[in-house]
Amino acid sequence: MTAFASLPATSGAYSQGPAVPKTIKVSQLNHYFGEGELRKQALHQNNLEVKRGEIVIMTGPSGSGKPTLLTLIGTLRTVQEGSLKVLGNELNGASRDEIVALRREMGFIFQAHNLFESLTAFQNVNMAAELADLERGLAKERIDYLLNRLGLGHRIHYKPKSLSGGQKQRVAIARGLVHSPKLVLADEPTAALDEHSGREVVTLFQELARDEGCTIIMVTHDNRILDVADRIVNMVDGYIRSDVAVHETSVICEFLRQFPLFSDLSTSTLTDVADKMMVQEAVAGDVIIRQGDPGELFYLIRSGQVDVIIDEDGAAKKVAELGEGQYFGEAALLRDEPRNATIVAGSKCVFYTLGKADFKDVLARSKTFVDELRNVLASRT
Amino acid sequence: MLNFTNTPLAWKNLTHDWRRLIVAVAGIGFAVLLMFTQVGFQNALFDSQVKMIDDLQGDIFLVSRAKYTLAAEKRFPLELVNQARSASGVIGAYPLYTELTLSRLKSFGMGAPSKAFPIRSIGFRLDDPIFNSERINSQLEKLRLPYAALLDVRSKRDNFPFPTESDEELAKVQAELADRTIVIVGTFDLGTDFAHDGNLAMSAENFAEYFPQRKQFGDPLSVVDLGLVHVGDKARTEEIRDTIDQLLDDRVFVLTREQFRNQEIDFWDKSTPIGIIFTAGKIIGFIVGMVICYQVIYSDIADHMPEFATLRAMGYTTGYFLRLIVMESVLLSFIGFVPGLMASTVLYALLANSTGLLLQMTPQAILMVLVMTIAMCIASGLLAVRKLLAVDPANLF
Numbered sequence: 001m002t003a004f005a006s007l008p009a010t011s012g013a014y015s016q017g018p019a020v021p022k023t024i025k026v027s028q029l030n031h032y033f034g035e036g037e038l039r040k041q042a043l044h045q046n047n048l049e050v051k052r053g054e055i056v057i058m059t060g061p062s063g064s065g066k067p068t069l070l071t072l073i074g075t076l077r078t079v080q081e082g083s084l085k086v087l088g089n090e091l092n093g094a095s096r097d098e099i100v101a102l103r104r105e106m107g108f109i110f111q112a113h114n115l116f117e118s119l120t121a122f123q124n125v126n127m128a129a130e131l132a133d134l135e136r137g138l139a140k141e142r143i144d145y146l147l148n149r150l151g152l153g154h155r156i157h158y159k160p161k162s163l164s165g166g167q168k169q170r171v172a173i174a175r176g177l178v179h180s181p182k183l184v185l186a187d188e189p190t191a192a193l194d195e196h197s198g199r200e201v202v203t204l205f206q207e208l209a210r211d212e213g214c215t216i217i218m219v220t221h222d223n224r225i226l227d228v229a230d231r232i233v234n235m236v237d238g239y240i241r242s243d244v245a246v247h248e249t250s251v252i253c254e255f256l257r258q259f260p261l262f263s264d265l266s267t268s269t270l271t272d273v274a275d276k277m278m279v280q281e282a283v284a285g286d287v288i289i290r291q292g293d294p295g296e297l298f299y300l301i302r303s304g305q306v307d308v309i310i311d312e313d314g315a316a317k318k319v320a321e322l323g324e325g326q327y328f329g330e331a332a333l334l335r336d337e338p339r340n341a342t343i344v345a346g347s348k349c350v351f352y353t354l355g356k357a358d359f360k361d362v363l364a365r366s367k368t369f370v371d372e373l374r375n376v377l378a379s380r381t
Numbered sequence: 382m383l384n385f386t387n388t389p390l391a392w393k394n395l396t397h398d399w400r401r402l403i404v405a406v407a408g409i410g411f412a413v414l415l416m417f418t419q420v421g422f423q424n425a426l427f428d429s430q431v432k433m434i435d436d437l438q439g440d441i442f443l444v445s446r447a448k449y450t451l452a453a454e455k456r457f458p459l460e461l462v463n464q465a466r467s468a469s470g471v472i473g474a475y476p477l478y479t480e481l482t483l484s485r486l487k488s489f490g491m492g493a494p495s496k497a498f499p500i501r502s503i504g505f506r507l508d509d510p511i512f513n514s515e516r517i518n519s520q521l522e523k524l525r526l527p528y529a530a531l532l533d534v535r536s537k538r539d540n541f542p543f544p545t546e547s548d549e550e551l552a553k554v555q556a557e558l559a560d561r562t563i564v565i566v567g568t569f570d571l572g573t574d575f576a577h578d579g580n581l582a583m584s585a586e587n588f589a590e591y592f593p594q595r596k597q598f599g600d601p602l603s604v605v606d607l608g609l610v611h612v613g614d615k616a617r618t619e620e621i622r623d624t625i626d627q628l629l630d631d632r633v634f635v636l637t638r639e640q641f642r643n644q645e646i647d648f649w650d651k652s653t654p655i656g657i658i659f660t661a662g663k664i665i666g667f668i669v670g671m672v673i674c675y676q677v678i679y680s681d682i683a684d685h686m687p688e689f690a691t692l693r694a695m696g697y698t699t700g701y702f703l704r705l706i707v708m709e710s711v712l713l714s715f716i717g718f719v720p721g722l723m724a725s726t727v728l729y730a731l732l733a734n735s736t737g738l739l740l741q742m743t744p745q746a747i748l749m750v751l752v753m754t755i756a757m758c759i760a761s762g763l764l765a766v767r768k769l770l771a772v773d774p775a776n777l778f
Binding site for chain 1: 387
């Protein structure tokens with residue numbers, strides 16, 4: 001019954017069910033720089049899962065290891081310790097050929113545009129298209145489409161010298177996307193762009209994620225584009241401090257807000273609560289809590305349905321059915337009493353649970369939702 | 382992957398910065414010029430060594446096995462020439478006599494040096510078809526006189542100050558060859574080489590008069606320096622050469638014109654410092670070109686490290702980078718070669734005018750320098766490519 005109890009509720013692992021393929025699976029990843037006494041650990045036991053078609057924004061102060069993790073995922077650095085699976089390939093110990101093949105399925109957008117001064121915008125983008133063995137006509141169509149889409153239609157055959165910084169950056173973005181990569185790794189892709197073109201870029205990202213199942217990981221400090229994130233990963237000092245599925249977290253917060261005691265809490269506090277919740281699964285017939293047991297957990301039903309059974313004088317009596325978004329188990333925690341009812345799963349269920357100490361802590365501390373939530377997540381350091 | 386339908390990155394990078402391209406072209410062109418100068422001088426000097434062979438008639442030559450160069454006075458008996466005549470396909474075989482050791486010419490004109498200098502005397506039977514030169518052949522009658530000889534107009538002036546402009550003046554000059562009076566009755570044009578500062582041409586009879594000591598006992602004309610064999614069908618030259626070779630004994634080499642020429646050039650090239658000196662010159666040109674080419678390619682790579690790193694990240698392979706740089710090297714060598722070739726052609730013309738050396742832009746010389754230029758550029762490209770292969774895309778994020 002307590003399977004996956006170590007999974008945080010906000011990771012979003014259960015929002016679409018576990019069956020969605022993972023583009024990236026990082027587990028127990030450590031990375032070190034330097035040798036001997038100068039050896040310094042840059043990444044500490046990083047764990048991260050990214051689903052196909054997800055847009056992930058990585059935040060964190062400089063020196064937190066974001067680029068290191070990004071280069072490791074991008075196969076640009078060799079994995080030293082732990083496991084890193086990208087597009088189904090284990091990178092730890094991967095051969096050169098595997099890495100080259102894998103790189104061709106990825107799109108890279110670097111902070112510097114790195115365009116060849118000698119080539120036109122079209123030719124620069126074509127360098128990536130050629131590698132993918134795209135048929136020439138198709139490649140041309142796609143390049144024209146992307147450059148037009150990024151507002152460079154009139155500059156397709158210009159060399160970088162005649163382009164502004166923002167235009168060059170957009171050419172580099174087109175180069176990173178032209179071969180329909182399965183995974184895009186982008187470092188501050190919108191940093192050099194004005195609000196309008198920045199928006200155009202992220203809209204394009206969203207379309208690719210939705211239509212082509214392209215997974216996108218961005219490092220950014222640009223708060224204007226946080227709204228496209230499906231998941232926000234916050235890194236501090238080489239640790240992944242939080243890894244939060246935005247949509248799932250907002251669902252949890254909405255659920256929590258319906259709980260009268262939590263309804264006055266600020267978004268920021270609710271998010272903290274959501275963050276502390278863990279996933280618990282049950283199948284039909286499982287007893288979740290038993291009347292008379294000491295209360296340890298607060299339950300929120302993410303999916304499924306449970307029966308509330310009260311044992312009165314030796315006769316079990318079903319008093320209620322609870323479904324998605326409802327909660328149970330708070331009474332025992334509030335009053336430090338044993339459980340006053342038995343809860344049995346009526347179907348396959350997923351619960352999000354909160355420990356007693358955390359629950360009380362939230363109560364002791366006592367503001368449209370999603371946008372604020374993202375800002376809160378992104379600005380955590 | 383690097384085919385002509387793809388983005389021509391090598392060409393674009395090379396031609397993008399025209400200032401750098403001009404410097405590169407000038408540098409490689411200079412190296413090409415240096416190599417052409419060496420090749421040109423070497424060929425000119427080698428050509429002057431075999432000018433005598435080129436001026437002689439004949440398809441097959443007989444030379445003593447001991448004669449490692451034209452200047453070596455190793456002879457063989459006249460009978461061998463006569464024997465060669467009997468081979469089938471041969472229409473004529475004639476002896477040629479040359480003498481250097483005994484042949485010292487002294488003139489008694491105004492301001493003439495007080496000493497006799499060595500000059501090559503060439504003796505031939507006046508009725509034999511020996512020389513190609515119409516200038517000699519038209520003066521054969523004059524040579525029938527005793528003491529008569531023709532002087533090479535290109536003989537070294539300091540040693541042989543004869544007034545070659547006029548035959549009358551020449552005839553008045555008092556001169557001695559091997560301490561005996563000689564009359565210069567006319568001039569011809571052969572040229573000097575490393576071993577010979579001048580030439581005299583005379584009848585075999587006169588030749589025998591001047592150099593009776595050529596053979597210790599007997600007829601000085603019974604030992605010959607060179608046998609000239611004429612064949613009826615030039616297409617069968619090789620075959621006839623084989624026949625003669627079998628016919629004659631081991632004392633002589635039987636050589637076609639081409640073989641004889643090559644053997645002579647080979648001696649000067651391999652057995653004297655001349656070949657080494659010119660080879661050194663070519664190597665210097667090669668190295669100069671390599672350094673320049675390396676600089677051009679290296680700075681191109683160094684200036685575009687982030688771009689190349691990006692290509693690496695995208696999944697371009699080591700093979701692509703190698704092909705890219707080799708391509709760039711080859712392009713560079715062609716771009717540098719053309720102006721180098723043009724400058725060299727002009728220089729050849731200027732030098733030929735001022736030195737009298739036979740500097741010719743032959744297809745072989747062009748091909749040789751082109752191959753060296755390409756090799757030079759590829760070699761430096763491969764040296765520079767290490768920098769490119771060390772590119773690390775890990776620093777891009």
